[in-house]
Amino acid sequence: MAAELELYRVAMPLSEPWRIAISEETAIETVLLCLHTEWGSLWAETTPHALPLYSPDWSAATFELLCHLGPRLLTAEWTSAAALRRELDQIRGNPFAKAAIDQLWWKREAARRGITLHAALGATATAAPVGADIGILGDRDELLARVQAAVDAGYRRVKLKVRPGWDVEEVRCVRDHFPRLTLHVDGNGAYSLHDIDRLRALDRCGLAMIEQPLAHDDLVDHATLQRALLTPICLDESIVSLRHLDHALALGSCRVVNVKPGRVGGFTPALAIVERCRESGIGAWIGGMLESAIGAADCVALACLAGITYPADIFPSERFYERDLAAPGLRFETRPDVGRVVLAAAEAPAPDPELLARWTTARRSFALTAA
Ligand code: MG
Numbered sequence: 001m002a003a004e005l006e007l008y009r010v011a012m013p014l015s016e017p018w019r020i021a022i023s024e025e026t027a028i029e030t031v032l033l034c035l036h037t038e039w040g041s042l043w044a045e046t047t048p049h050a051l052p053l054y055s056p057d058w059s060a061a062t063f064e065l066l067c068h069l070g071p072r073l074l075t076a077e078w079t080s081a082a083a084l085r086r087e088l089d090q091i092r093g094n095p096f097a098k099a100a101i102d103q104l105w106w107k108r109e110a111a112r113r114g115i116t117l118h119a120a121l122g123a124t125a126t127a128a129p130v131g132a133d134i135g136i137l138g139d140r141d142e143l144l145a146r147v148q149a150a151v152d153a154g155y156r157r158v159k160l161k162v163r164p165g166w167d168v169e170e171v172r173c174v175r176d177h178f179p180r181l182t183l184h185v186d187g188n189g190a191y192s193l194h195d196i197d198r199l200r201a202l203d204r205c206g207l208a209m210i211e212q213p214l215a216h217d218d219l220v221d222h223a224t225l226q227r228a229l230l231t232p233i234c235l236d237e238s239i240v241s242l243r244h245l246d247h248a249l250a251l252g253s254c255r256v257v258n259v260k261p262g263r264v265g266g267f268t269p270a271l272a273i274v275e276r277c278r279e280s281g282i283g284a285w286i287g288g289m290l291e292s293a294i295g296a297a298d299c300v301a302l303a304c305l306a307g308i309t310y311p312a313d314i315f316p317s318e319r320f321y322e323r324d325l326a327a328p329g330l331r332f333e334t335r336p337d338v339g340r341v342v343l344a345a346a347e348a349p350a351p352d353p354e355l356l357a358r359w360t361t362a363r364r365s366f367a368l369t370a371a
Pocket of ligand 1: 237258
């Protein structure tokens with residue numbers, strides 16, 4: 001039985017500001033849990049960021065909620081992920097906090113069985129294709145240079161963050177220089193149906209998908225937009241549960257889903273969403289929240305699932321950080337057949353103690369004793 005749970009709220013400094021349609025960040029706020037068990041110390045990470053800009057969740061609230069939920073839910077012996085899920089579903093919203101508990105359940109289960117998380121989740125591939133993700137830069141020459149660097153590094157698809165005013169001309173410019181590159185854009189909810197002319201112009205740029213163009217909580221307007229466009233719409237922020245995906249499918253709101261374990265409440269719902277996408281002929285791929293190597297390794301395990309159809313947003317640490325909070329880092333390579341891939345992690349990453357101490361902004365620990 002687990003004896004102790006530690007929680008950390010951590011601000012990880014970025015090597016350069018990360019600018020997207022809705023925010024600009026110089027550090028990524030993440031929440032780490034460490035569960036000390038008879039099988040060793042198990043780390044989980046959930047990364048809602050500092051303020052509720054991407055989603056209603058934010059790190060201070062997630063940390064506080066986990067101080068309430070963690071000791072209670074991680075003391076109990078859940079016979080299955082589904083049993084824990086029924087308990088977590090009593091809590092409304094707050095998927096990032098639920099995700100941390102759910103992910104620790106899977107990690108404890110994998111440790112108990114003596115297998116990797118990758119195997120416990122049912123992943124079959126040992127490497128997953130990855131793509132490049134370029135933020136809003138404000139300079140087209142810089143944008144072209146970044147895309148060229150991504151192509152040179154072996155990436156087969158590139159995602160461009162866009163917002164009204166940094167979109168159509170920039171995407172046309174990239175398309176003109178890279179006519180055959182798989183390219184998609186992510187609006188992070190910065191558009192509305194009033195921007196239909198801009199969205200129709202993007203529709204003519206040969207994009208693989210337009211990710212979350214409309215509001216973070218919308219399904220209905222996305223269905224209207226999808227009917228007006230040939231380019232598939234990919235939903236990210238709007239899909240916070242399997243139920244939301246089912247509603248999106250019923251409405252015709254999207255043809256692709258970006259699955260992030262934190263946003264949907266953990267591995268259990270992420271697996272269900274990937275499976276529902278596969279059954280429904282909807283594309284699915286794994287996104288990220290600029291996690292440390294701990295959360296990124298979790299995303300790799302999901303990206304190796306059979307139902308994944310598009311390269312993941314999983315990056316080498318040095319893409320965003322001078323130093324990763326955790327080690328070992330992910331391993332990437334470029335293969336002639338599929339381009340840039342990330343290898344399934346052989347070893348679960350853990351924080352560097354010195355960096356954890358330096359970047360932690362709040363910490364709590366709890367002794368876990370069974371009732
Ligand atoms: Mg997105």
